[in-house]
Amino acid sequence: xxxxxxxxxxxxxxxxxxxxxxxxxxxxxxxxxxxxxxxxxxxxxxxxxxxxxxxxxxxxxxxxxxxxxxxxxxxxxxxxxxxxxxxxxxxxxxxxxxxxxxxxxxxxxxxxxxxxxxxxxxxxxxxxxxxxxxxxxxxxxxxxxxxxxxxxxxxxxxxxxxxxxxxxxxxxxxxxxxxxxxxxxxxxxxxxxxxxxxxxxxxxxxxxxxxxxxxxxxxxxxxxxxxxxxxxxxxxxxxxxxxxxxxxxxxxxxxxxxxxxxxxxxxxxxxxxxxxxxxxxxxxxxxxxxxxxxxxxxxxxxxxxxxxxxxxxxxxxxxxxxxxxxxxxxxxxxxxxxxxxxxxxxxxxxxxxxxxxxxxxxxxxxxxxxxxxxxxxxxxxxxxxxxxxxxxxxxxxxxxxxxxxxxxxxxxxxxxxxxxxxxxxxxxxxxxxxxxxxxxxxxxxxxxxxxxxxxxxxxxxxxxxxxxxxxxxxxxxxxxxxxxxxxxxxxxxxxxxxxxxxxxxxxxxxxxxxxxxxxxxxxxxxxxxxxxxxxxxxxxxxxxxxxxxxxxxxxxxxxxxxxxxxxxxxxxxxxxxxxxxxxxxxxxxxxxxxxxxxxxxxxxxxxxxxxxxxxxxxxxxxxxxxxxxxxxxxxxxxxxxxxxxxxxxxxxxxxxxxxxxxxxxxxxxxxxxxxxxxxxxxxxxxxxxxxxxxxxxxxxxxxxxxxxxxx
DNA sequence: CATAGCCGCCTTTTT
DNA sequence: GGCGGCTATG
Numbered sequence: 001x002x003x004x005x006x007x008x009x010x011x012x013x014x015x016x017x018x019x020x021x022x023x024x025x026x027x028x029x030x031x032x033x034x035x036x037x038x039x040x041x042x043x044x045x046x047x048x049x050x051x052x053x054x055x056x057x058x059x060x061x062x063x064x065x066x067x068x069x070x071x072x073x074x075x076x077x078x079x080x081x082x083x084x085x086x087x088x089x090x091x092x093x094x095x096x097x098x099x100x101x102x103x104x105x106x107x108x109x110x111x112x113x114x115x116x117x118x119x120x121x122x123x124x125x126x127x128x129x130x131x132x133x134x135x136x137x138x139x140x141x142x143x144x145x146x147x148x149x150x151x152x153x154x155x156x157x158x159x160x161x162x163x164x165x166x167x168x169x170x171x172x173x174x175x176x177x178x179x180x181x182x183x184x185x186x187x188x189x190x191x192x193x194x195x196x197x198x199x200x201x202x203x204x205x206x207x208x209x210x211x212x213x214x215x216x217x218x219x220x221x222x223x224x225x226x227x228x229x230x231x232x233x234x235x236x237x238x239x240x241x242x243x244x245x246x247x248x249x250x251x252x253x254x255x256x257x258x259x260x261x262x263x264x265x266x267x268x269x270x271x272x273x274x275x276x277x278x279x280x281x282x283x284x285x286x287x288x289x290x291x292x293x294x295x296x297x298x299x300x301x302x303x304x305x306x307x308x309x310x311x312x313x314x315x316x317x318x319x320x321x322x323x324x325x326x327x328x329x330x331x332x333x334x335x336x337x338x339x340x341x342x343x344x345x346x347x348x349x350x351x352x353x354x355x356x357x358x359x360x361x362x363x364x365x366x367x368x369x370x371x372x373x374x375x376x377x378x379x380x381x382x383x384x385x386x387x388x389x390x391x392x393x394x395x396x397x398x399x400x401x402x403x404x405x406x407x408x409x410x411x412x413x414x415x416x417x418x419x420x421x422x423x424x425x426x427x428x429x430x431x432x433x434x435x436x437x438x439x440x441x442x443x444x445x446x447x448x449x450x451x452x453x454x455x456x457x458x459x460x461x462x463x464x465x466x467x468x469x470x471x472x473x474x475x476x477x478x479x480x481x482x483x484x485x486x487x488x489x490x491x492x493x494x495x496x497x498x499x500x501x502x503x504x505x506x507x508x509x510x511x512x513x514x515x516x517x518x519x520x521x522x523x524x525x526x527x528x529x530x531x532x533x534x535x536x537x538x539x540x541x542x543x544x545x546x547x548x549x550x551x552x553x554x555x556x557x558x559x560x561x562x563x564x565x566x567x568x569x570x571x572x573x574x575x576x577x578x579x580x581x582x583x584x585x586x587x588x589x590x591x592x593x594x595x596x597x598x599x600x601x602x603x604x605x606x607x608x609x610x611x612x613x614x615x616x617x618x619x620x621x622x623x624x625x626x627x628x629x630x631x632x633x634x635x636x637x638x639x640x641x642x643x644x645x646x647x648x649x650x651x652x653x654x655x656x657x658x659x660x661x662x663x664x665x666x667x668x669x670x671x672x673x674x675x676x677x678x679x680x681x682x683x684x685x686x687x688x689x690x691x692x693x694x695x696x697x698x699x700x701x702x703x704x705x706x707x708x709x710x711x
Numbered sequence: 712c713a714t715a716g717c718c719g720c721c722t723t724t725t726t
Numbered sequence: 727g728g729c730g731g732c733t734a735t736g
Contacts, residue, residue, distance in 0.1 A: 061726080087726055112725085134720095186726050254725065353723055355727095409712095416712045533726065553724050575723055591724080614721080615727040 005040065005075065009033075016274040017041050019241075020048060023234075023268035025261075026243035029305055030290070030597035031281025031559065034243050038215055039068055041241065043075040045213055052080035056211035058230075059085055060218040062534060064557055068217075082211070086226050087186065087533050090193040094184075097203055101196040106525050108183040108393050108400045109532035113381065115139055115185050117402055122173035128166065138170050145171065146187035147223040147255030149194055180433070182399035190225035197232035208236035218557070219244035219264075223255035231267065238268065246301065247294050250553060250591050252583070262301075278306045281559055281600050283313035289603075290596045292630035297586045305597075313601035315631060322610040322617070323356070323567075327363035330564050333604060334369055334547060337562055344370060346561035348548040350595045352573045356566060357549050364547070374540045374550035380531065384490060384501040385508050389528070391480045394435070395465050396525045401434045408438075411489035414454050422446040423455070435459075473527045474513035481505055552595045563599035565592070568607040570621040592625050605629075657708075659687050664709040672709070 006014055013033055016026050017040040028034035038057060046052055059065045065083045072081060082089075091109070098105040110118065119135040119142070145155055152172045159168040178185065184192065197204050214234045216222070219242035222230070234240035242264060249258045265271045279287055284307035291305050320326035334347055349360055357373055364371045379385060387410050390403035397403075409415045426444045427437035441447060441455040465480055481487045490501045515530070516522045540548060540558070548560070552573075567573055574588035596603060611620050659665070659678040665687075666672055678687050687706065 085726075131720095136721095189726085251725075253723080355722065358727095412713075414712075418712080551724065572723095577723055587724095612727080 005043075009036075009040070010276075010278060012274055012276055012278075013037050013040075016276070017044055019272050019274070020045065022238055023264075023271040024241040025264045025268075025271050025273045026241070026276060027261075027273065027303075028243055028245055028276040029279060029303060030245065030248065030594070031279040032276035033280055034245075034276060035064075035068065035071070035217065035557075037276070038217060038241075038243060039071040039075055039077070041215065042072045042081055043077045046077050046081075050213060052077065053082075054210070054212040055081045055215070056089070056213065056233075057081065057083040057215040058089060058217065059083065060221060060557065061085060062088070063540060064217065085533065086222075086229065087189050088530075090189040090229070091529050091533070093193050093196070093207070094189065097196060097200070100200055100203060101192050103184065103192060104182050104397075106182065106397050107529075108181065108397045108403065109189070109529055110178065110181075110183045110185045110402070111380075111532065112139075114183070114402050118177045118181070118183075119170070119174050121177055122170050125173045125177075126166070126169050128170070133166065133170065138167065138174075141167055142171050142174060143185075143187050144255060146185075146191045147225055149191055149225055149228065151191070151195065180399065181401050182397050183402070187225075190223070190229065194225040194228040194232075197229060204232045205236055207233050212237055213239045214241070216240070216242045217244070218248075220246050220249040220258055220261045221251040221254075221256040222260050223251075224257055224260075225255075227257070227260045238270075240268065247297075247303065247590055248556065248594050248597075250556065250587060250594060252587050277303060278308050279597075280308050282597060283307070283309050283601055284311050285315055286313060286596065286599050286601075286603050289315060289629040289631060290593055293589060293596065293625060293628045294593045296628045297589055299583070299586060313599075313603075315603045315629075316605070317568075317626065317629075317631070318604065318606040319622075320606060320608045323359045323608045323612060324363070326566055326606050326608045327359045328367075329606070330360065330566070330604070331363040331367040331369055333564075334364075335367060338369075342562065343545060344547045345542065345545045346600075347564075348550065348555065348558070348560040348562075348598065349564040349566060350550060350552045350555050350598070351566050352552060352575055352591075354551055360549055360566070364549075370544075370546040372539075372541060372544065372546045372548055374548055374554050379504070379507075379539070380534065382501075382504055384486075384505050387486055388477065388481055388505055388508060389531075391465070391484055391486070392477060392524060393528055394462060395469060395476075395480075396528060398435045399433050404434055407484070408458060411485050413458065413485075415451065415458065419447065419451045419455070422451075435462075469524050472513075472516040472522050473524050474509055474516050476524065477509045477512045481509065552591045555598050556594055559598050559600055561600045562602045562604070563595065564604040564606070565595045566606050567611070568592075568605055568623040568626050569611065570623050572611070572620075573623050573625065589625060589628075657706075659706070659708075665706040666709055667706055 006017065009017065013036070016024065016037045026034065026037060028037070042055055042057060045055060057068060059068055062085055065085060069081075069083050072083070073079070094101050094103055094107070095105045116135050116139060119139045120130060123130050123133050123135055123138060152168070152175050155171060156168045159165045178188070197207075211233055214230060216230055221244070230240065230242075242261065244261045246258055246261055249256060252258070265273065282290075287305040287307045294300070318326075318329060320329050330349060334344070337347060338344060351357065351360070354375065361371065361373065380389070387407060390406040393400050393403040394407065405420070408420065422444060423437050423441065424434065426432070426440075426446070427434050430437070432440070437444075438455050438459050441452050441459070444452075447455070461484065465476070465483070468476065487502070487505070490505065511531075512527060515527050519526070540550070540554075552565070573592060574585055578584040578588045605626070607620065607622050607626070609620060610617050612618070659675045661675055661678065663675040664672065665675060674690050675687055676690050
């Protein structure tokens, strides 16, 4: 049926598309048409008689799933193919097999802030100090355990030192709180599904029968739990197709295990491997620098990027005075591009940390350049949105204490901390869920008459909302918004001027209306679980003519004509938290590689000589990655841009001394050392010195004042 | 019981 | 430089 499309594919692409049965590994470099191959494969399977219902394609984000759905649809693959993320698939499975999985199907999904709240409670329950055992750190550790499928019991028995034992204790309490709240965190979704499939062979078979063909994109970023889930579903039929690029693995910190893709052939010995190394996206010079850079990674399989585009396009490296000048410099270049007729939707700016977006935003506002920041979850973290959602969550899941505590006095209805504490005590004594205790407020002696009346009114309101949970979501959301007096409380704040909060709440109700339209059987439960899994990139609107600002992580899977990557400074990219070991440094390098390979025709890389960190102006060192690009770095025109008031910035241009590897040097703070590497880029030359203290430092030659020692 | 103001911690990256 | 959490005050 789509033969004419197939003819447009390259030989290897076609091979991947047409390989029907059995395990298939597609090792695809950036810009190699990988997504295209998957959608064509879906279309081909359907053409050959496979029912759409029996195909399951897993993408990395909901956004990617949406896009794939559209593309598959345009190829004639009718609706019915299940395309979604691992997390959504797990929600589906856990709801269906709730009993076997040991969960209730109406579970809440807790996001990072809710997790932190519960973890904090857990640390307190263990009578531990939250400064020594910071909830964020504990949570990261627990997350790592879950990604590795270590449940409380197995970890507890294995714990042998003080720290692990303490962590096990916190883990146990944290899980207990989640269970009491009937809530799962992101990692639970994966872990509980993996454990379910490990324990129930018959469920695996049922799922395998349902999903007869499994396709997984971005396989290099799967973690252990995801690996197990995929394997369990595909084992009965062995129709598993994975695609990925080890060089683009950037989620190691989240448990992603690159070995999953590297050892795929061992797991599935009859695997057919197809390599897609031709790149249809970027110009040859962009690919050359990407290639040069990634070649510095030692733990990788050699691979060359093969350019198919004609030469052309620019790579520019700019050095600016500080981050403000950097942002304005970019704004100017964007204006220039726009004047040349380039479309803003084809321009993107990438940065390592979210905090970097603010300065850029200011510059774009000043220069009146329309932009969008790709950070979708931000909408759902607004107070008014969280409040309204908390009401809805309580309706679906009365055990969700986090949500309940959020709304019990929002808007203020005179139920304060003291009252809440008294109810909590009563609930604990009588082993009741918090809402149950509230319902029995009449019986709680410690409560005043007024408090009892207010609680009764609140409970009554919640019960009233519960009338129709199965119908459309939007009308219910609107009703809750008004009758909870949330709307009124927002209005009273905002009558002076902006009513952003009101607009946001209305936007949420609109989104619910959209959801109602998009599905045959809308339910509040399903809606809430869906929006909990929204991710950053999901908010990216590729059709609007605005320049896109995002982190390098969010840039994965996207492409733009013109790409700006900012903050190429030591400590920022590579990030200082990722420099401790070689593996982390390699991941930082891959992150930069991902950024570079998003660019189709021009690439602007920049760094600032000064950057404000924690509100303090600090001198920076250029990123070592800059020298790995293999292009000569010309002396920047930065000096002329330094026309602002700082006596701190040294404008003298003395010739910078040269060093050779092996040269002995003395530094006034670090003492004696030996030069490991010297990078000659004029004024900004850097030198890597291994000091006798054992430390290795990258220093800017012009500030280090190194004394050469000759023997 | 609500609010304002202060202190301290912080920041990778995200489903 | 910004946010959340805690404390003192009305």
